[in-house]
Amino acid sequence: xxxLHVANQGEEIIIKKIGGSPEVKKHxxxxxxxxxxxxxxxxxxxxxxxxxxxxxxxxxxxDLARRIMV
Numbered sequence: 001x002x003x004l005h006v007a008n009q010g011e012e013i014i015i016k017k018i019g020g021s022p023e024v025k026k027h028x029x030x031x032x033x034x035x036x037x038x039x040x041x042x043x044x045x046x047x048x049x050x051x052x053x054x055x056x057x058x059x060x061x062x063d064l065a066r067r068i069m070v
Contacts, residue, residue: 004039005049005065012040017069024067031058033068 001016015037018025032054033039040052049065051058 001069003066004041004051004068004070005044005062007041007070009041009043012038013070014038015068015070018067019069020067024064028064028068031060032056039068039070 004013004015007013015033015035018028018033018035020028037053042050042052042057044050045059047062048059049062051060051065
């Protein structure tokens with residue numbers, strides 16, 4: 001497993017684990033990040049990671065991306 005922020009760009013990957021406090025986990029779940037869901041890293045801009053999850057593009061900061069293990 002590795003954090004989402006170091007995943008290869010353009011490759012579809014499956015979320016294996018989400019770490020952090022219950023509030024962080026709930027926030028990520030509300031955005032569509034759930035264990036077993038596929039995500040694709042679209043781009044990296046500065047400290048942000050743009051991902052495609054459930055047919056939506058979402059930008060998250062590197063700190064949140066480190067909590068998502070793929």
